[in-house]
Amino acid sequence: MKRYLLSTLTLSLIAAFAGAADVAKPATPISGIDVQYIDPTVRAQDDFFAYLNGKWLKTTEIPADKSSWGTFAKLRDDLNPQLRGMIEAAQKDPHKKAGTDNQKIGDLYTSYMDEKKRDALGYRPLTGEMQRIRALRDKKAVPALVAHLSQIGVPMPYSIGVGQDARESTRYAAQISQGGLGLPDRDYYLKKDDAKLLDVRAKYERHVEKTLALAGEKDAAAMAKAILGFETALAEVQWTKVELRDPVKRYNKMDFDALAALSPGYDWKGALAAAGIATKTDYIIVGQPSYLTGLNQVLEKTDLATLKAYFEWQLLRSYAPYLSKDFYDANFAFYGATLSGVTENQPRWKHGVSTVESVVGEAVGRQYVGQYFPAERKARMEVLVKNVLEAYKQSIDTLDWMSPETKKEAQAKLAKFTPKIGYPNKWRDYSKLTIKQDDLVGNMMRARTFGYNRGVNKLGKPIDREEWGMTPQTVNAYYSSSMNEIVFPASILQPPFFDMRADDAVNYGAIGAVIGHEISHGFDDKGSQSDGDGNLRDWWTKEDRAKFQAKADMLTKQYDAYSPVPGYNVNGALTLGENIGDNSGVAIAYKAYKLSLGGKPAPVIDGLSGDQRFFMGFGQVWRVKMRDQQVIVQVKTDPHSPGQFRANGTMMNQPAFYEAFGVKEGDKMYLAPKDRVIIW
Template sequence: MKRSLICAAVLTLVAGYTCSTASFAQTPRTVAAAIVAQASPLASGIDMQNADTAVRPQDDFYSYVNGNWLKKTEIPADKSSWGAFYELRENSLNQLHTIVDAVSAEKNITPGSNQQKIADLYASYMDEPALETLGIKPLDAEFAKVDALKDKKQIPGLIAHLNSIGVNAPYDIGIHQDAKDSSKVIADLGQSGLGLPDRDYYLKADDAKLKDTLAKYRAHIETMLALSGDKAAKKNAASIVALETELAKVQWTKVENRDPVKTYNRVELAQLQALAPHYEWDGYLSGAGLKDKVTYLVVSQPSYIKGFDKILAKTPLPVWKAYFKWHVLSSFASDLSKQYVDQNFAFKGTVLRGVPENEPRWKRGINVVEASVGEGLGQLYVQQFFPPENKARMEKLVANLIAAYNHSIDGLDWMGADTKKQAQKKLSTLMLKIGYPDKWRDYSSLAIKRDDLVGNVIRAREFEFKRNIDKLGKPVDRTEWGMTPQTVNAYYNPEFNEIVFPAAILQPPFFNANADDAVNYGGIGAVIGHEISHGFDDQGSQYDEIGNLRDWWTKEDHEKFAVKTKALVAQYSAYSPVPGYKVNGELTLGENIADNSGLAIAYKAYHLSLDGKTPPVIDGLSGDQRLYLGWAQVWRGKVRDAQAIVYVKTDPHSPPRFRGNGTLGNQPGFYSAFDVKPGDKMYLPPEQRVLMW
């Protein structure tokens, strides 16, 4: 189900001060060298053990803060990336493992309870001998549904079923708030159906790496089909890739899909046939449970649906059947016997993301539980791992961030007076969700069996699909969360005008309850500021205070903002994480705006929190220095080249190094905190700095 979430992550956080007599003018390199020699934890919350003091902070701040970590840290064999986010995720997984093991060891669990579902689902995943015995049999019923196709007119009904069980199909359906009427819930039809991360993998014939990945994808399909008993695996694999290539040709780019106005296309049900004349829409609407619940759909990419209709007409039914069976197999391969799991990982893990080893089975099992009964697991998580005082301190920090935005709006050079009034109104109605939801999801209708892994996964996906379909025709529930409390991430939802911070991200280095405020403003403060800014960036600014897609800016405001964003696009488009692959400044624009805005607001909020007082020097570091060091340590990370290419093609966030360094060059406070001058590599002339807030 699609959600209008704008996330913070890649995608996709002491009592008592130890004050120093060092002056604010002491050079950071000297300070760092002294700190590295200390063995005790730092009251500053800055881990300078990770620093490379041979690097001048004025030349490469990211390497200065994280250089030693970058040198000594290897990406774990079962990961495509590693860094602060991933370390927290690993910590969260271990915490969840403790919970699941404890639940699994309980005697006399109440049947139908969340604990029973968690224990039995996990047990069904961990029972490898049973899965080896079953082989491909768990998918027999789904394959039979595909084999039963006798005519293309039956394809819409099959796609409705595949949508309901989370299997890739040429389009999918999302249930969410109507962007033109925030009081309603609507169904949104969007392009889908590719087995590779982006259309470029099929269409960039001049890119050797992408061309090689496409060839390996075809070989992977052939191997998987052959394992499943397909006697024409080679022929079918070639046909499937050819079909997906045709779909890729008519799909919209990631940049095009960032435009909420262009992707809002209301189509009355009676008009669907004109959009796709060869398609039996009644079969889809009935199968998906939509027919009696909606009078119109929002079609995100109308030209794609027209193109799909033509592809449907010219592609023989046997090719479609091979395509659907392949995506059924691919969707559930990780839940089958070892030969399917291994081959699935060999492509999706190693070829696509460069990961040499699969995760231990227990981690994959926890992920299945999270995907199926996530809030049930989250309820147990917050009871053990999220103290109430963390939430209270976060609320105070957020209040200062909102106050900083309030002050900043009045001084913006790219907003006129009328727009500023609207911006203040939107800021005043911003909804804040921290830690966990006020009401928990009810999983009582979800059946989980201890000896039926694939059946469990299918029923969990169907449960979620039906839960969303059932929202149609009912009032919008603004209390709902789009992430579980154990998720290491955060988001802004423009349709609800809300920011959401799950409990799991509220940990070091993002939020350190035992550290001075400066590092927390540089870490979680900047991330919260990042999320709030999404309400005023090139996408979020198109939604008003109640979530309606309404342009509340003047033409002059748009023009002034466009000048700034054009400069930001150019700035980030110059960065290259892998030789030959540059950051897409247009795709990453919203997140780059948010990074720059969030850090600027965090700096202002920190100074507001001081209430005119001079912050203490801690471990030889001034308050401003601790803030910027806190920012840079949050983004420490390493990414395998194959995964970096996937990110460049698909991820709206810039790579870690450029989030850490690129943002700082635009921050006036950074120059004074670290005495950055002309000639230093981090220096940007004032006229080249993009000041958003």
């Protein structure tokens, strides 16, 4: 299970890493703080986010082709021209050889950008799959069809994949999870008293109708109505996003007979054979057993015509971005404009770049690292990681809510953390993937099948601990509980997260807090249920768990009160893990920053103390503006709180923040000491 920012290192003593802290430091450091965005009309003590980012918030318009705009989106947007340059160079390379990464990169991009051919083909590239669906004559054939469509990346009512066994982390295991909705969350189907969600639902039905009509269906309106009814029935038996956060409840190891017992009459034997699973394993991990039972009942009640309409819709929805302009535009009109509030589609080349990355991302990443990621950046990041890990090591021993028994286990887990920085040591092999410059839909089908088979073929093989779950050019970071690793791709290691020109304060407040955030996932309400080897195991005493849960409940209540859009509050239970990550990450990064000073006073830069620059470094990272539609999607589906609450909510729990900015009782950023949630 990966925990993203937006989921064995030998720890050294302070004396051992103090000398290394000078790696690649600038001779005359800058503050790294965007002081030009400070709004002097707002007090830091009343609204730290608005104080630090106020001028930017007042003067910045969200680009027409974006649902939100801020530090993450800008870094990604700045990255696109660099990636485009490399991709187009591969496209135009007269010496590229068939089967090489360069050939795959260039020819995939060529196939995507050939709009004339796409428009001439319409939806004909899907004819074979459409015929397969329309030829369905009996519900008994549904399991095999679901398995086939899943392999070409079409969303189905359940998904079968392969990942580490959460209780035996040295093994890969087949896993089944719920799925199959065309809207972001079950609330979009089930909330009857929310006008905004009801409006989206009505527009979704019209979008389904339009898409089916484009594919030549004469009864598109009736089909769309039936599809919406079917998806609503799926939503009614699905687990909520909060329920899905529990790794123990999601772990249900079953042999194939037990799986069949969940859904009497459903041909799981045929489904697993068609999925390529049956001969490679004798068990499967079911994420949501009650859902499979409910799904079986829904399937029994649903007529064959509705199921065929649903399969056809999901096929068209999945491949609409690669079809002719009418499908492409209709897909954007709903998923971009209606759902996210975007008023203008991105240029085709940006979608082309994203498509290439989605298929051969590490091949592109290998070139990106060679051109844009200097070695000294990685070296300085390694020092930051060591210092943050050391701060955690010291903090564990001083926790007043953790017993010696649990502290011993916590230290053992921390010692087994594996940091990965910049890029993988071993690059992904795409040699078995065929890409043609005149077959976009075929390319995507082959790519999705390649990815699916790559997972299935892991069964029975040793765990690949060199593998990455993100490409180097991804602006994000993650923690994996089953691998017990923290991963920081190259592209996040640039301002405002990581500034080679800047004094350490801003870097510890920004990327240092990100490091601390990801490490904390190993000890939050979910990650703490896995040990240092990545296995689900309860290594806490009951008393310690109760003390931790009391703090978690306080944090849940605090974030429940935040409302980014009137009528829509943050879900404190859904965002709990990430809120723990932010609060713990800042607290530990602050301790690591103090360790890095080696007892020396921090310099004053731009009139700002080291502590002020530390907290401002964190606050400016979450600079963001979002369209209301996208905010609603976020609070319904995203385990991360909106940016302003990641900044302000976190600061309100940090005692050092109060001292750095003189926050006193009566200020809006003030929480009484008894109400502050301090975990680390």
